[in-house]
Amino acid sequence: MRLQNAKTWYGQKAVVRSRKRALALPREWLAIFLFLSCGAAAAQGSKAGAASIHGLVKDGSGAPLSDVSLILQSKDLATTFTTTTNAQGSYTLTGLAAGQYSLQAKKRGYINSDLKSLVIAVRDTETQDFVLKINPVAATEFFDKPEFTVSGVVDTTALGGHGSDTVVRARESIAKDTVKLGNNDVVFPGAPPDVEALLHSGDYKQAREQVRHLLASSDKADLHHLLADIDEKTGDSLESVHEYQRAAEMNPSEPYLFDWGSELLLHHAPEPAEEVFTKGNRLFPQSERMLIGMGAASFARGSYAQAIERICQASDLNPNDPLPYIFLGKMQASGNISFPILLDRLHRFVITQPQNADANYYYAAALWKQNRGRNTSNSEIETLLSNAVRLDPNLAPAHLQLGILRSEQGDESGAIAHFAEAIHIAPENAEAHFRLSQVYRKQGQAERAKKELQIYQELSKKSAEQVERERHEIPQFVYTLRNRTPSPTSQ
Numbered sequence: 001m002r003l004q005n006a007k008t009w010y011g012q013k014a015v016v017r018s019r020k021r022a023l024a025l026p027r028e029w030l031a032i033f034l035f036l037s038c039g040a041a042a043a044q045g046s047k048a049g050a051a052s053i054h055g056l057v058k059d060g061s062g063a064p065l066s067d068v069s070l071i072l073q074s075k076d077l078a079t080t081f082t083t084t085t086n087a088q089g090s091y092t093l094t095g096l097a098a099g100q101y102s103l104q105a106k107k108r109g110y111i112n113s114d115l116k117s118l119v120i121a122v123r124d125t126e127t128q129d130f131v132l133k134i135n136p137v138a139a140t141e142f143f144d145k146p147e148f149t150v151s152g153v154v155d156t157t158a159l160g161g162h163g164s165d166t167v168v169r170a171r172e173s174i175a176k177d178t179v180k181l182g183n184n185d186v187v188f189p190g191a192p193p194d195v196e197a198l199l200h201s202g203d204y205k206q207a208r209e210q211v212r213h214l215l216a217s218s219d220k221a222d223l224h225h226l227l228a229d230i231d232e233k234t235g236d237s238l239e240s241v242h243e244y245q246r247a248a249e250m251n252p253s254e255p256y257l258f259d260w261g262s263e264l265l266l267h268h269a270p271e272p273a274e275e276v277f278t279k280g281n282r283l284f285p286q287s288e289r290m291l292i293g294m295g296a297a298s299f300a301r302g303s304y305a306q307a308i309e310r311i312c313q314a315s316d317l318n319p320n321d322p323l324p325y326i327f328l329g330k331m332q333a334s335g336n337i338s339f340p341i342l343l344d345r346l347h348r349f350v351i352t353q354p355q356n357a358d359a360n361y362y363y364a365a366a367l368w369k370q371n372r373g374r375n376t377s378n379s380e381i382e383t384l385l386s387n388a389v390r391l392d393p394n395l396a397p398a399h400l401q402l403g404i405l406r407s408e409q410g411d412e413s414g415a416i417a418h419f420a421e422a423i424h425i426a427p428e429n430a431e432a433h434f435r436l437s438q439v440y441r442k443q444g445q446a447e448r449a450k451k452e453l454q455i456y457q458e459l460s461k462k463s464a465e466q467v468e469r470e471r472h473e474i475p476q477f478v479y480t481l482r483n484r485t486p487s488p489t490s491q
Helices: 002-048 136-143 165-180 193-200 204-217 221-233 237-250 254-266 270-283 288-300 304-317 323-333 340-352 357-371 379-391 396-408 412-425 430-442 446-473
Strands: 051-059 069-074 080-084 090-096 099-106 116-120 125-127 130-132 148-154 476-481
Touching: 051 116, 069 090, 080 090, 148 237, 148 270, 165 254, 165 288, 165 323, 165 446, 193 204, 204 221, 221 237, 221 254, 237 254, 237 476, 254 270, 254 288, 270 288, 270 476, 288 304, 288 323, 304 323, 304 340, 323 340, 323 357, 340 357, 357 379, 357 396, 379 396, 396 412, 396 430, 412 430, 430 446
Parallel strands: 051 125, 051 130
Antiparallel strands: 051 090, 069 080, 069 099, 099 116, 148 476
């Protein structure tokens, strides 16, 4: 009995020792686990407690400034954070520890901002905006000696133009489209209340006198720009371009430079316009419309390869913006203009925006031009054009192109249907009437062919008269380049 009790006692002690050993290992692992958990929690707490700074940087006119350097330094100068603003002028600095800092904004050609002293707490989100002013010394150096002088205007109705009538019209159309990029929702932005009241009432003469009176006591860039707007509105283009120039020289902001360049372009002065847009691009490399302006000016000079290159650069700034692609499409549709890079960008247009009717149409038109004279299938072109009219049934140019495609395929009924639809949408489309007359002639429908041909001739004459009226309404600048004097009739 005693032996049995002893065995039982020793057995119980063994179980206890075994349990203690079993519990010892988990305790060691538990200690390690707790240590690692505390470390992870501390790290997470540190990350969660990080502060950030964000904001906007603009120029004196309120336009966003890209590529501005933001430099953040700790009080002891031991830590430095840097970043740059994007195309919208915004920036963000993250992962900041609590402490005292100084923040400054810098951009070439502009006066550095004052140092901002900041005290940042844990998990702070600070907003710090900046307004940078043009460096007067840099501006003087930049515009000290313009390469051109605008000295007068001449009636453009007596002037011709290089290239076919289609190309000449395309140049004027693209120039006007470029000018529209500078339009604001407000017709006269920044006008003083009393001047704005005169403008809204249509009393431009009195408004101009009022602005000139203000300029006599306060020579400011925004007043010169306002006066330029009024002068252009009243038809005094020569004074207008001089005021746009003065405003841009005093404050070479992106809007002022663009308005100066587009005014030159509108009045058939592509070389001076290209100079202004090029300088603007140097100051504002992220400005899409400045590159478009450069391209439009090159196109007006007949430098098509350079024009396409500039517009392609604009499309690369924001591949999802349809605007540059539209300009490319209009350029390639204007004549015998076809470059691999143009086709590549229009292909990207339809890839990134497959539900855009213009994207489908312009890429189809570019492929059509490339395939002319080649024994290649037009199935892709047909699919693209069909997509275009499906997405926008009122896209007359796509119906016209589909009619041409059907005609070449021998499908005269299909061609007639699309030509008729193009005419229904746009009755003034002269080419659609001409194409329809050709198909009717092939079918032996002489009377119908004669009628459509007559409409085509009447529309062509009417269109030519309209172009002449528009040319008369927009006088051409007479300008002198530093190294040579171009003849106005050569433009």
